[in-house]
Every structure is written in C-alpha cells, then in structure tokens.
Amino acid sequence: MAKYVVLANFTDQGIRSVGDTVARAEQVKAAMAAAGVKMLDILWTLGQHDLVLTVEAPDDETATRVLLKVAKAGNVRSTTLRAFTAQDMGRILQGV
Secondary structure (H helix, E strand, O other): OEEEEEEEEEOHHHHHOHHHHHHHHHHHHHHHHHOOOEEEEEEEOOOOOOEEEEEEEOOHHHHHHHHHHHHHOOOEEEEEEEEOOHHHHHHHHOOO
16 A cells, blocks of 8 residues: 655635534545545644644555545645655665
8 A cells, every 4th residue: 555644734614613623534534444545643733734644545546536535625735745664665776
C-alpha cells in the first residue's frame, strides 16, 4: 500500500463548525475505509496546518479520488505528499 501525508487547513466553512471536527474525522475515516483507503492517524496541530493525516491507499488514483471527495465537502483544503518508508527507499535506491 502506498503511504501519504496530508496537510490540511480548515476553510471558512470548516472553522465555523469546528465543534464537529472530531465527528467529521470519524466520518471521513469510514468513507476512506469504504473506498479501500486506511486513515492511519489524524492529528490536530498548531502552526501552519490545522490537521495532519497519514493514510495508506492501494494507488495514487484511489488516494486522489478519496481526497477529492473529502475536499468536495468544503471543510478543509489539503496538500498531499506521497511518502516512502525506509524499506521503500531501499528498493528505490537499488537502481541509483
């Protein structure tokens, strides 16, 4: 499974209903699972980003599809980073 780090910020809509953020996170986690994506972690953070998620998906297309559905709800805007484990990097570096 491919790993991703998602950096998210509340939109105006999302911050107006911030009291629902934990419940929304559970709904997002369930929707991701139904699409074959596993939310490994969600953290509410201070600083430049309001949320940091780590997720696993079978491929980039699936991850993109699910994250677009999340964005479509209008509560967050996100930046997604494809992430690699040490084992992944070992395989990648074999040809370097």
